[in-house]
Amino acid sequence: MLDIADELNRWVEQGRGFAVATVVAVGGSAPRPPGAALAVDSEGTAVGSVSGGCVEGAVYDLCVQALQDGETVRERFGYSDEDAFAVGLTCGGVVEVLVTPVAADGDASPSPSSDGNARAGGPGREVIAAALSAAAGPVGAGPVGAGAAAGRGEATALARVARGPAELLGRALLVRSDGSYEGDLGGHPELDRTVVHETRALLNAGRTGTFDLSEDGSHCGAALTVFVESSVPPPRMIVFGAIDFAAALVRVGNFLGYHVTVCDARTVFATRARFPDADDIVVDWPHRYLERTETDGRTVLCVLTHDAKFDVPLLERALRLPVAFVGAMGSRRTHEDRLARLREVGLTERELALLHSPIGLDLGARTPEETALSIAAEIVAVRQGGTGVSLSRTREPIHRDGGAVESYDAVA
Incomplete structure (x- = not known):
C-alpha cells in the first residue's frame, strides 16, 4: 500500500x-508486482491498482466487503481457477492479495488495542497512519514527476502477516531504518523481535519481499509468512552536461520516479530557466561534484558532456563507484578516444566494461526527446535485466523480478 x-x-x-488490497504474491505473467495496491473508501472512491485492470472489479468488491465486516482476508486469482475468465485474469498469471480494513477516525469497529493493531487481527489505524505518513513525506510535498512513487519521506517498512492464523492475519509492524518500530503482531514475545530484524534487512536493501517464520519467531517451520513493503527515498539520476538532450532526459527521469540532478561547470548553461523540471541544479566541475555527493547502488549517472576535459576525470571516478548505471554520450569515434584516455589514467578492462557508451538503445532516435527515451530504455533494461529486444522476437518472460521481490512460488 505504500x-x-x-x-x-x-x-x-x-x-x-x-480498505486496502495489497498484492503479496505473484506468479507467471502477473501484471503488477508485490506491493501494488488498490484502496476503496467508505464512499466507494478507489485509488491504485493491483492488476492493471484484470481483476480490479473483483478486488474492489473484496474491499467493500472488508469495510462492511471489518475482516482481513487473503484471496488468490489465477489462470487455473474456474472463474479466471469471469474476473478477467487471462494473462496466465497468479495474483494473491491481502485485503485489510482500516477503520475511520473514531470508529470503534474493529476496535484498536494498545499496540496500535486491531483486535480482530487486521492492522489498526495508528500503525497504518504512521506508515503512510512516513512514506509520503511532508504534507504538500507532491510527486517529483508524473511517475514518482511514494518514498520521498523517511526510509520505512511496513511488515504484515500475509499468511497465518486468522487472529494474526494482517497484523502489522512499522519498522524504521534505525530499528525502532511501532505496533505488535500479538504473538510470541520473540516474534516481533525477529520480524523487526528481518524487516530492517529488507528495508536497508530497499526491497519489498517476504520471509517465513514460526509463531515463536524462530526459523524452524513456516507457520507465518510476513510480507514487507519498503519505502525509500527515490533513486538518484545525475545528468552531467547542461545541453538540450539533458533537458529532455530530466523530464523522462522525473517520469520514471528519479530524483534528478543536473551538473555542469558552465554557469551560463546550468540554470533553472533551462532546467525547470530538475530537482537540483549544480554548478561545479562534474568530477568534483561526484566526489562530494552521495550515491548508492540505485544511482544512475548519465554523462552527456562528450568533452574529454569533463568526461575523463568524471568517468575515472564514476566507473569505480558501486552505482546501478554509468553511460556516456558520444559518437563511436568519441567513444574509442574516450576509452584510450581512460586506459591511460589507469582504468582496467573490467572497469571499462561497466561503461554504456554510446549511451542508449538503438531506437533510431534523432530528437532530444527520442534520445532521452533511448537512454531511459537502456537504464530500465540494465536495471531489470532486460535484453532490449522486441518482445515479439523473444521467448523470455515479460516480467522479471530481478531479485527485487519474491515470486509467488516463494510464498505460496
Whole structure:
C-alpha cells in the first residue's frame, strides 16, 4: 500500500475509513508486482491498482466487503481457477492479495488495542497512519514527476502477516531504518523481535519481499509468512552536461520516479530557466561534484558532456563507484578516444566494461526527446535485466523480478 501513500495519507488526515488490497504474491505473467495496491473508501472512491485492470472489479468488491465486516482476508486469482475468465485474469498469471480494513477516525469497529493493531487481527489505524505518513513525506510535498512513487519521506517498512492464523492475519509492524518500530503482531514475545530484524534487512536493501517464520519467531517451520513493503527515498539520476538532450532526459527521469540532478561547470548553461523540471541544479566541475555527493547502488549517472576535459576525470571516478548505471554520450569515434584516455589514467578492462557508451538503445532516435527515451530504455533494461529486444522476437518472460521481490512460488 505504500505505493499509493500520498493518496491514503490524505484519507487518513481527513478521518476516512478505507480498505486496502495489497498484492503479496505473484506468479507467471502477473501484471503488477508485490506491493501494488488498490484502496476503496467508505464512499466507494478507489485509488491504485493491483492488476492493471484484470481483476480490479473483483478486488474492489473484496474491499467493500472488508469495510462492511471489518475482516482481513487473503484471496488468490489465477489462470487455473474456474472463474479466471469471469474476473478477467487471462494473462496466465497468479495474483494473491491481502485485503485489510482500516477503520475511520473514531470508529470503534474493529476496535484498536494498545499496540496500535486491531483486535480482530487486521492492522489498526495508528500503525497504518504512521506508515503512510512516513512514506509520503511532508504534507504538500507532491510527486517529483508524473511517475514518482511514494518514498520521498523517511526510509520505512511496513511488515504484515500475509499468511497465518486468522487472529494474526494482517497484523502489522512499522519498522524504521534505525530499528525502532511501532505496533505488535500479538504473538510470541520473540516474534516481533525477529520480524523487526528481518524487516530492517529488507528495508536497508530497499526491497519489498517476504520471509517465513514460526509463531515463536524462530526459523524452524513456516507457520507465518510476513510480507514487507519498503519505502525509500527515490533513486538518484545525475545528468552531467547542461545541453538540450539533458533537458529532455530530466523530464523522462522525473517520469520514471528519479530524483534528478543536473551538473555542469558552465554557469551560463546550468540554470533553472533551462532546467525547470530538475530537482537540483549544480554548478561545479562534474568530477568534483561526484566526489562530494552521495550515491548508492540505485544511482544512475548519465554523462552527456562528450568533452574529454569533463568526461575523463568524471568517468575515472564514476566507473569505480558501486552505482546501478554509468553511460556516456558520444559518437563511436568519441567513444574509442574516450576509452584510450581512460586506459591511460589507469582504468582496467573490467572497469571499462561497466561503461554504456554510446549511451542508449538503438531506437533510431534523432530528437532530444527520442534520445532521452533511448537512454531511459537502456537504464530500465540494465536495471531489470532486460535484453532490449522486441518482445515479439523473444521467448523470455515479460516480467522479471530481478531479485527485487519474491515470486509467488516463494510464498505460496
